Amino acid sequence: MIGTWSSAVSCAVAPVAAAPVAALADAGAMAATDIARQVGEGCRTVPLAGHVGFDSLPDQLVNKSVSQGFSFNILCVGETGLGKSTLMDTLFNTKFEGEPATHTQPGVQLRSNTYDLQESNVGLKLTIVSTVGFGDQINKEDSYKPIVEFIDAQFEAYLQEELKIRRVLHAYHDSRIHACLYFIAPTGHSLKSLDLVTMKKLDSKVNIIPIIAKSDAISKSELTKFKIKITSELVSNGVQIYQFPTDDESVAEINGTMNAHLPFAVIGSTEELKIGNKMMKARQYPWGTVQVENEAHCDFVKLREMLIRVNMEDLREQTHSRHYELYRRCKLEEMGFKDTDPDSKPFSLQETYEAKRNEFLGELQKKEEEMRQMFVQRVKEKEAELKEAEKELHEKFDRLKKLHQDEKKKLEDKKKCLDDEVNAFKQRKTAAELLQSQGSQAGGSQTLKRDKEKKNFF
Numbered sequence: 001m002i003g004t005w006s007s008a009v010s011c012a013v014a015p016v017a018a019a020p021v022a023a024l025a026d027a028g029a030m031a032a033t034d035i036a037r038q039v040g041e042g043c044r045t046v047p048l049a050g051h052v053g054f055d056s057l058p059d060q061l062v063n064k065s066v067s068q069g070f071s072f073n074i075l076c077v078g079e080t081g082l083g084k085s086t087l088m089d090t091l092f093n094t095k096f097e098g099e100p101a102t103h104t105q106p107g108v109q110l111r112s113n114t115y116d117l118q119e120s121n122v123g124l125k126l127t128i129v130s131t132v133g134f135g136d137q138i139n140k141e142d143s144y145k146p147i148v149e150f151i152d153a154q155f156e157a158y159l160q161e162e163l164k165i166r167r168v169l170h171a172y173h174d175s176r177i178h179a180c181l182y183f184i185a186p187t188g189h190s191l192k193s194l195d196l197v198t199m200k201k202l203d204s205k206v207n208i209i210p211i212i213a214k215s216d217a218i219s220k221s222e223l224t225k226f227k228i229k230i231t232s233e234l235v236s237n238g239v240q241i242y243q244f245p246t247d248d249e250s251v252a253e254i255n256g257t258m259n260a261h262l263p264f265a266v267i268g269s270t271e272e273l274k275i276g277n278k279m280m281k282a283r284q285y286p287w288g289t290v291q292v293e294n295e296a297h298c299d300f301v302k303l304r305e306m307l308i309r310v311n312m313e314d315l316r317e318q319t320h321s322r323h324y325e326l327y328r329r330c331k332l333e334e335m336g337f338k339d340t341d342p343d344s345k346p347f348s349l350q351e352t353y354e355a356k357r358n359e360f361l362g363e364l365q366k367k368e369e370e371m372r373q374m375f376v377q378r379v380k381e382k383e384a385e386l387k388e389a390e391k392e393l394h395e396k397f398d399r400l401k402k403l404h405q406d407e408k409k410k411l412e413d414k415k416k417c418l419d420d421e422v423n424a425f426k427q428r429k430t431a432a433e434l435l436q437s438q439g440s441q442a443g444g445s446q447t448l449k450r451d452k453e454k455k456n457f458f
Contacts (some may be wrong), residue, residue, distance in 0.1 A: 068124035071174050072312060075206065076128065077147060077198065078183025079135035082213040087181075087268035088128055090281060091304055092117065095270065096128065103135025112175075125177060126300045135194055144198040151177055151205045154174045155327040156256050162328075176324060178315045179242070180206040183213040184230065184263065188222045205323055207242035207315050210234070210309070215298055216266035216283065216290045223265055231264055244306055245314050258306050264299035336378060389409050437444060 076084040080101050086349045089095055098113060114127045130151070134143055154175045161172050184191065184200060199208055210230065214224055234241060241262065244255035269292050272281040281292040292300050307315075 028220045030124075040122075066122060066311065069125060071125040071127070072128065072316065073127040073175060073178050074150075075147075075177045075180040076130045076183065077134060077180060078131070078200075078213060079185060082183040082185060083268045084130055084181075084183055084213075086270065087211075087266060089270050090268040090300070091308070091449065092126065092192075097132075101130070101132045103133075103136045105136055106132050108143050110146060110150045125173070129177065142203045143194060148201055148205065150200070152327065155205075155324055155454065156331075158324065159279050160329060161329055176319055178312075178319045180208045181307075182208055183209055186212055186214050186217040186223075186226070188218045188226050188453045190229050196233065196239065199234070199241070200237060203240040204326065207318055207323070209242050210263035211299075211303060211304075212263055213264040214267065216267050216285075227263060227265070242315070242318070244311055248436070251310050254310065255306070258302055261299060261302055264303045266296040266300045266303055268300070354372070419421050 074088070076088065078084055080103055085096070085098055085100075094117070096113065096115060098111075109132045110129055111132050112127060112129045114125060117124045117126050131147060134147075137143065154177060158172075158174060158176055161169065180202060182195070184195060199210070202208060212223070212226065212230075218226065244251075244259050246252040246256045246259075266282060267290055269281050269283045271281065271283065272279045273284060273289060275282060275289065275291065283290045283292070283412060291297050294302050336359065337352050
């Protein structure tokens with residue numbers, strides 16, 4: 001989406017140009033100091049006989065930066081309905097596309113949208129990340145975790161890109177969060193425990209700028225007391241919010257003054273009303289009109305000045321030099337990299353790599369030996385188990401074999417008895433048949449004798 005900033009933001013080009021110049025001057029001073037430290041008295045100052053042209057380096061840097069464009073990422077943290085989207089539309093004087101959030105989210109979700117903005121010849125890739133469903137759950141104990149995980153994920157993505165052999169950081173879209181606008185509900189009493197816990201978890205990872213949303217909901221006296229109460233609670237709970245830098249003389253006075261106004265009490269509105277002879281952004285109420293850009297009504301102008309016109313580059317620099325460096329250092333230390341040895345002598349990356357590699361190989365060999373011993377032990381245990389099982393099988397086989405032999409012997413004995421009974425039965429049968437045969441023959445001879453006797457009688 002291509003948006004257009006308000007014409008009042010045009011003076012932002014000057015700070016953008018001034019920041020690279022200051023950075024270049026600092027880099028030059030550091031380089032000169034390093035060279036002087038290395039060569040000692042061998043480095044001396046010599047006058048130039050005429051114009052050489054390296055004084056155009058700041059202009060070259062500015063032109064290169066403008067041609068490449070800039071990126072700025074804002075994280076809006078706050079409960080649903082506090083006007084986060086409306087304030088973003090008001091800050092950048094445009095209408096960002098987005099779906100309105102509801103109170104029915106099961107958990108906290110982070111929604112990221114990136115827009116290309118153009119003002120004069122300066123391009124800005126703006127990413128707005130909003131916390132959908134924050135504070136809507138009954139159990140809010142872990143509401144901060146998705147936010148912390150999202151910020152760490154952006155750091156991790158940049159670190160992985162940085163550690164690549166072939167890096168393309170100039171074309172890489174830096175998604176690290178540069179500013180966190182923390183929206184505080186205008187209760188007029190004190191900070192909620194959810195706000196304190198979340199800001200405490202985020203203060204070491206991102207630049208937190210607390211703001212009181214919809215500040216027209218409470219009276220001016222209540223607002224003053226509320227600001228004091230919030231500041232007191234942040235200090236007592238050790239929450240570190242972003243302080244506008246005062247080391248640069250050109251912005252020290254205004255930043256010092258604005259630090260005293262934190263947290264900013266803001267009002268957002270995209271509706272324009274005619275006030276006097278001018279069309280101004282305002283909110284119309286039955287009792288009157290609240291002007292967004294009227295500093296007597298709210299701190300919107302102060303927020304826009306500090307966030308965009310004066311300290312945008314410092315927010316980017318603080319994100320890289322402070323928060324990202326802290327994450328990078330902790331991550332590399334977890335991986336085993338360190339700057340010094342036990343004797344506090346500097347370590348080169350090659351030495352660190354070799355030491356870590358040797359340590360890894362030693363651990364690998366140790367684990368390999370442990371695994372080999374464990375394997376041998378398990379093989380022995382398995383062999384013992386198999387031998388025991390084999391012994392049990394042999395014993396069982398012997399028992400079954402003996403049982404089989406006993407049964408076979410019993411069956412043979414029974415068979416012998418049966419055979420004896422069969423033989424005796426056959427002998428008795430044969431004798432009976434023989435007797436029967438003899439009886440039959442005797443009966444036949446007697447019959448013949450009687451027949452003969454009858455014949456003789458007659």
